[in-house]
Amino acid sequence: MTPPDATQDLLNLLVRQIRFEATGIHSFELSALDHERLPPFTAGSHIDVHLPGGLVRQYSLCNDPGETHRYVIGVLKDLKGRGGSLRVHEALKVGDTVRVSRPRNQFELQPGQTSALLIAGGIGITPLKSMAHSLLQAGTPFELHYCARSSEVAAFTDELVTLNRQAPGSARWHFDNGQIGAGLDLTTRLASQPAGAHLYFCGPPGFMKACAQAAAHWVPGTVHSEHFQAPASTEPAAPTTGATVRLVQTGQELVLPEGGNLLDTLRENGVHVPTSCESGLCGTCKTGYADGEVEHNDFILGDDEKSSCFTPCVSRITSRSITLHL
Numbered sequence: 001m002t003p004p005d006a007t008q009d010l011l012n013l014l015v016r017q018i019r020f021e022a023t024g025i026h027s028f029e030l031s032a033l034d035h036e037r038l039p040p041f042t043a044g045s046h047i048d049v050h051l052p053g054g055l056v057r058q059y060s061l062c063n064d065p066g067e068t069h070r071y072v073i074g075v076l077k078d079l080k081g082r083g084g085s086l087r088v089h090e091a092l093k094v095g096d097t098v099r100v101s102r103p104r105n106q107f108e109l110q111p112g113q114t115s116a117l118l119i120a121g122g123i124g125i126t127p128l129k130s131m132a133h134s135l136l137q138a139g140t141p142f143e144l145h146y147c148a149r150s151s152e153v154a155a156f157t158d159e160l161v162t163l164n165r166q167a168p169g170s171a172r173w174h175f176d177n178g179q180i181g182a183g184l185d186l187t188t189r190l191a192s193q194p195a196g197a198h199l200y201f202c203g204p205p206g207f208m209k210a211c212a213q214a215a216a217h218w219v220p221g222t223v224h225s226e227h228f229q230a231p232a233s234t235e236p237a238a239p240t241t242g243a244t245v246r247l248v249q250t251g252q253e254l255v256l257p258e259g260g261n262l263l264d265t266l267r268e269n270g271v272h273v274p275t276s277c278e279s280g281l282c283g284t285c286k287t288g289y290a291d292g293e294v295e296h297n298d299f300i301l302g303d304d305e306k307s308s309c310f311t312p313c314v315s316r317i318t319s320r321s322i323t324l325h326l
């Protein structure tokens, strides 16, 4: 088996294939050096990719979770991004080894649904394509709507056409040619919710907002989403200065200093909270809390989780004291 990194339990994987999927989008197939099985994953999972130069970025796995020999990520070369996708496109070559985390999932398919509606905006297709493979295997009816500017920038066409052969009508494309309102009419498509149906969507910030608004009347707990990019205005939030933080496991009691950052304060006191995106997107830093109030600024926690968990990388303690399960 490919040896994990001794200190961080990372996997050293081989870049076995790089494929042109659409203009600006390449897929990267990663597999074990010795062709062994990889740790399993479920649809909606992502991995952290540790890039040359120290950058760490999260990418959704887009292949069929039934495949145990490879992880496939689809990466859009984003010239206006933070540099990670550019580094992936320019630095990773076939035959390289790359360190990645084990898969984690904050965007799970839900058990018990009678059907699933998957709506992708642009590169948000990646987790939803994996979900489509899983739903097909499970025999759960689904529709995958892929919204993109044009066919030239729509990825995975061959695989989605194959999916359509296996489940006729399951994959549908909506091209707007850059004109607002010319693509999928979300309001109409989401106007009624079939009994037992769940909705999953992923895409850029404006698309996410439009989907959430169009599905606002759906039954609570049946709408699921994953942001791959935080809205531009999102800033890591500082906790309330002077708040007392009690740690259950270590018994420590810390007072947050003026201008203090909770993660920094914890680290300075020897308490390690794993982090990855530090943008409220990945859930790596998810921490349990009690006896206090939090302003949630993440993009992943469900309403049912927010009363007991928060993401200290972006969320803010608003009470004078709080207890953390650390």
Ligand code: FES
Pocket: 274, 275, 276, 277, 278, 279, 280, 281, 282, 283, 284, 285, 286, 298, 311, 312, 313, 314
């Ligand atoms: S580190 Fe990703 S949500 Fe906090």
